Amino acid sequence: MVTKDELWRYFSPDYVIARQRFLDAAEQAGAKVTSIPISVRGPSDEILTIDVAYIGVENPSRMLIHTSGVHGVEGFPGSANQIRLLERLSAGELQVPDDTGLVVAHSINPYGFAWLRRVNEDNADLNRNFLPPGEPYAGEPDRYHELDGFLNPRTYKSPLDMFTLRAAWVMLKMGFNVAKQTIAEGQFERPKSMNYGGHQMSEGPKLWLEYLTDVLPSVKRAVWIDFHTGLGPFGEDSLLVSNELGEESFSSLTTRYGSRIQPLDPDAGVAYRIRGGMLEGLAARFTDIDWTLITQEFGTYKPVKVIKTLRAENRMTQWSNIGKRERLHSTERLMLVEIFSPKSDKWRVMIMDRGQALIDDALADL
Ligand SMILES: [Zn+2]
Numbered sequence: 001m002v003t004k005d006e007l008w009r010y011f012s013p014d015y016v017i018a019r020q021r022f023l024d025a026a027e028q029a030g031a032k033v034t035s036i037p038i039s040v041r042g043p044s045d046e047i048l049t050i051d052v053a054y055i056g057v058e059n060p061s062r063m064l065i066h067t068s069g070v071h072g073v074e075g076f077p078g079s080a081n082q083i084r085l086l087e088r089l090s091a092g093e094l095q096v097p098d099d100t101g102l103v104v105a106h107s108i109n110p111y112g113f114a115w116l117r118r119v120n121e122d123n124a125d126l127n128r129n130f131l132p133p134g135e136p137y138a139g140e141p142d143r144y145h146e147l148d149g150f151l152n153p154r155t156y157k158s159p160l161d162m163f164t165l166r167a168a169w170v171m172l173k174m175g176f177n178v179a180k181q182t183i184a185e186g187q188f189e190r191p192k193s194m195n196y197g198g199h200q201m202s203e204g205p206k207l208w209l210e211y212l213t214d215v216l217p218s219v220k221r222a223v224w225i226d227f228h229t230g231l232g233p234f235g236e237d238s239l240l241v242s243n244e245l246g247e248e249s250f251s252s253l254t255t256r257y258g259s260r261i262q263p264l265d266p267d268a269g270v271a272y273r274i275r276g277g278m279l280e281g282l283a284a285r286f287t288d289i290d291w292t293l294i295t296q297e298f299g300t301y302k303p304v305k306v307i308k309t310l311r312a313e314n315r316m317t318q319w320s321n322i323g324k325r326e327r328l329h330s331t332e333r334l335m336l337v338e339i340f341s342p343k344s345d346k347w348r349v350m351i352m353d354r355g356q357a358l359i360d361d362a363l364a365d366l
Pocket residue numbers: 070071074227228229230
């Protein structure tokens with residue numbers, strides 16, 4: 001268990017320090033490390049990499065994959081949990097079972113992590129960027145156009161924004177669940193707007209897919225935990241799965257992982273259905289594997305506040321003339337970090353605890 005006084009060792013102030021701590025912890029744990037560079041740079045012109053630690057035998061038949069930072073800034077708490085995981089392995093508090101491999105991937109979106117954005121260098125939400133093979137990067141939810149003007153104003157600041165009032169009106173007009181689904185599903189038509197899924201698979205996701213293609217051939221059974229924040233009650237996790245309520249596979253997940261398991265159905269919990277999600281998009285490319293795919297989502301602030309912050313940050317990025325590096329110190333970026341990695345000790349202790357507990361459950365499940 002991580003106490004309040006130890007949190008500073010896990011929660012890093014920026015991407016560069018987080019990355020170095022991850023690499024050090026991986027080396028300590030005797031992991032094989034692969035650093036995959038992308039072609040864009042960080043704020044200090046540093047190279048940005050997807051770093052992957054591998055622990056276990058070669059060609060295992062079972063695999064546990066733990067990913068974080070798909071949404072850039074969510075890498076702060078994700079990295080904290082992964083550093084803790086590696087430390088527990090070094091200390092012998094946790095063992096990777098026989099015939100099993102453990103893949104720990106730090107920051108699938110290193111650009112967003114380093115530049116304090118949720119999206120990547122293409123303004124793409126990477127959890128909408130993994131469309132299954134053959135599906136075109138086109139289309140948007142039926143009613144997205146009704147919300148576009150509200151979500152994505154074409155100016156940096158307006159004298160009278162009335163965000164909360166307008167948000168309340170949208171909820172009233174559409175209904176909360178329809179609005180949630182319409183906003184969050186992902187759109188492939190408006191590159192400067194929020195919830196954009198990209199015009200093709202981005203560079204980082206392609207490289208990550210290549211890495212998996214190298215390590216997965218022997219694998220028959222895999223559990224994949226993708227770590228996220230920003231949805232649900234403060235400090236509590238929901239385990240989002242694409243299995244439907246009432247399916248046998250859903251109840252068997254509940255048996256193994258408890259009542260935190262939730263379907264993606266917008267009417268049945270905190271979540272929503274998405275297009276281009278990483279877990280389903282990549283699992284669809286490895287159909288011989290028996291997959292358990294879990295998005296671990298830790299709640300932070302209320303949905304209206306989360307959307308308000310995302311909107312303000314995207315608006316500043318797209319429409320202000322603040323210089324690229326100065327944006328790092330803008331209220332909008334700093335607020336975005338707070339929304340996805342609250343500076344609350346209580347929150348941090350809670351997510352460290354549950355983050356590790358889920359890894360233990362997943363190893364037991366394998
Ligand atoms: Zn996320």
